[in-house]
Amino acid sequence: MTTFIWIAVAIVLIGIYLSWTAGRLDRLHARIDAARAALDAQLLRRASVAQEVGTSKVLDPAASIVLYQAAHEARQAEEDHREVAESELSQALRAIFEEEAQLEAVREAPGGEQTVAELTAAVRRVPMARRFHNDAVRAARAVRRHRVVRYFRLAGHAPFPLAFEMDDEPPAVLDDRSAGN
Numbered sequence: 001m002t003t004f005i006w007i008a009v010a011i012v013l014i015g016i017y018l019s020w021t022a023g024r025l026d027r028l029h030a031r032i033d034a035a036r037a038a039l040d041a042q043l044l045r046r047a048s049v050a051q052e053v054g055t056s057k058v059l060d061p062a063a064s065i066v067l068y069q070a071a072h073e074a075r076q077a078e079e080d081h082r083e084v085a086e087s088e089l090s091q092a093l094r095a096i097f098e099e100e101a102q103l104e105a106v107r108e109a110p111g112g113e114q115t116v117a118e119l120t121a122a123v124r125r126v127p128m129a130r131r132f133h134n135d136a137v138r139a140a141r142a143v144r145r146h147r148v149v150r151y152f153r154l155a156g157h158a159p160f161p162l163a164f165e166m167d168d169e170p171p172a173v174l175d176d177r178s179a180g181n
Contacts, residue, residue, distance in 0.1 A: 021143070022154040028140040032161050035133035039164060042129040043086055046122035047074040050089060053119060058109040063096045086126075087167035093123065097171035116174075123170035130164055137161040 053059065054068030070085075070092035077085035097103055106112050106119075140161045143149060 018148070018152055018154065021146075021149060025140065025143050025149065025154055028136065028143060029158050029161070031136045032133070032140055035129070035136045036164075039126075039129040039133045042122065042125045043082075044075065046119075046126050047071045047089060049115070049119045049122045050093060051075070053106060053115060056106070056109060056115070058105050058112070059096065059102055063102060066092050067096050083164060083166045090167045090169060093174070094169065094171045097173050100173050103173050120174045123174050127168045127170070130166065130168055134163045137163045 048071075050067055051071035054064050054066075054071055057064065059067065070089040074082075074085045074089040103116065107116050109115070144155050144160065149155060
């Protein structure tokens, strides 16, 4: 009789552990979803502000076309090409705002200070949002690699989480950190 009690206690403890692990994994997947939504919002904000600058006619025509096209591609990219399109927008922003003169042209336009502030905030928030997303992905991957999670299929049918890898380096003139602020 004592053996049955110990077996029952062991089964209950294993069940509690499995339930706790499944709950933890579910919370991590929810965290990934929230972080991805925040990242998508920041990427959309950056592309929208860049597109606005590209159509404002304050940059030279070639820069306007390049910036508008890169921002448009980033906004319209399919999910499997999104990382490349967002990286190309980062590269376009760095190329266009490589010189302070382009930034001054935007600043001097009506409403330019606000536009520069919006663009600066947008390019600074993208790396933070991407870092939060990738940290959540890393944590979920670590849990999903445990044998118990794999053997008991505690992840259910959730797809294996993928990090969002892109070039998110902001232009030096828009990066407050490089200015020492």
